[in-house]
Amino acid sequence: MKITLNTSKPRTPLDAAAHFRRAGTHRPRGGALRQHVGRTLRRELDQLTHSKDSP
Secondary structure, eight states: OOOOOOOOOOOOHHHHHHHHTTOOOOOOOHHHHHHHHHHHHHHHHHHHHHHHHOO
16 A cells, blocks of 8 residues: 655745745834834924924
8 A cells, every 4th residue: 555645836945035034014113113203203393392493
């Protein structure tokens, strides 16, 4: 009696590389979003303080 195993299709070499690169959505991570919010807040505060000084 022969035993046969069904093997899956071989992957392309690019699939493994993409997996190790943490392929996924193209969105910034949490730290980048927090930094962006902080920079935006700083710009808004600077604009408010400069607008008070102008006549």
